[in-house]
Amino acid sequence: MTTNPLPEVLRYTAFSADPEGGNPAGVVLDAAGLDEAAMLAIAAEVGYSETAFVTAADGRDLTVRYFSPKAEVSFCGHATVAAAVAIAERTGPGDLLFRTPAGEVPVTVAAGPTGTLRATLTSVEPHIEDATPDTLAEALAALGWSAGDLDPAFPPRIAYAGARHLVLAAASRARLADLDYDFERLAALMTALDLTTVQLVWRESPSVYHVRDPFPVGGVVEDPATGAAALAFGAYLRDLGLATAPATLTLHQGDDLGRPGVLTVELSAGDPRVRVSGEATVIA
Incomplete structure (x- = not known):
């Protein structure tokens, strides 16, 4: 046999x-x-x-x-x-x-x-939807964040560009860096909402962001560089008027994990889809 x-x-x-x-x-x-x-x-x-x-x-x-x-x-x-x-x-x-x-x-x-x-x-064609007050409250509780930890310029939304992500913006780089969340509680919320990650962001400048992505539904505490979330975030920024196409955005991810990566997000005028690019190399 x-x-x-x-x-x-x-x-x-x-x-x-x-x-x-x-x-x-x-x-x-x-x-x-x-x-x-x-x-x-x-x-x-x-x-x-x-x-x-x-x-x-x-x-x-x-x-x-x-x-x-x-x-x-x-x-x-x-x-x-x-x-x-x-x-x-x-x-x-x-x-x-x-x-x-x-x-x-x-x-x-x-x-x-x-x-x-x-x-x-x-990306496939993206779309954005509101995050309910209950969703936001439960996400903050699972993360151990307060409402005051959020940047009011970036309202919470669920963004999709191939997968669903809850977008939350930290008011400071220190808040983003201090990530210690309730794994099971956040996983339960994400499963109920069919979320792939929670996209946590902090704006360094209008075109530069630092991001982190808890991924408990995949059995991983945190994703070091998340292309699908970067696409969704680009769609989020355009939908809310926080970025105007054409635009090129730089996302830094993985620094807090000791695995720095750079994701380049492009928004094109007249095309609702989003592009993300980056290098890749073999792991020996």
């Missing part, structure tokens, strides 16, 4: 040219023979916040699914960047199309300023 060998699992970090920075992701380029249970088991064994599985490919047109160690997610930005760079290293830079559970995501890979490959992905 013979058994099919397990596919190769690649490990990349996204949104950094340094393997010690950014957000690690697993990448399986040949997942055609894997069922959902097998993909979930591989993601749990890898242990990163997400692993991308290419389940079908027709040239540069790919069907992709994403799994955290606990569940499938509709879309993951950093694993998309990682997978796109892994593919480009094997087939050359250029345009790719990722068909994800959230919709079609075009990706372009080119050499970055350091020579490391850089991927730019375009």
Whole structure:
């Protein structure tokens, strides 16, 4: 009796040219023979916040699914960047199309300023919705924050650009840096609202932000660099008139975890979709 060998699992970090920075992701380029249970088991064994599985490919047109160690997610930005760079290293830079559970995501890979490959992905069409007073109260209680810890210029909202994220803005960098939350309580709230992360932000300047993303629903205390949340945040800023297209925004994430990464968010005039780009490199 013979058994099919397990596919190769690649490990990349996204949104950094340094393997010690950014957000690690697993990448399986040949997942055609894997069922959902097998993909979930591989993601749990890898242990990163997400692993991308290419389940079908027709040239540069790919069907992709994403799994955290606990569940499938509709879309993951950093694993998309990682997978796109892994593919480009094997087939050359250029345009790719990722068909994800959230919709079609075009990706372009080119050499970055350091020579490391850089991927730019375009979101599905985003949308924003209000966060109810009860949602805000429970989120603040789980985080251990007070209403006075919030920046009143950034009203709480749920933002979507492939996955749902609750956006909360800290009034100070110190508040953002001091993150010690109730894991189970926040996970319960996020599960009830179908949230992927909570996008915590602090504005350094009109075009520079520092962000953090608790991710208890994925079995991870904090995501070091979150492309899907960056896309949602770009849509949030435009929807509320806090950024005017065309605009380029720089998001710093992972500094408080010792894994610094940089996410570049682009808003284009006349196009509601948002773009995020970053470098990726293999983890030895």
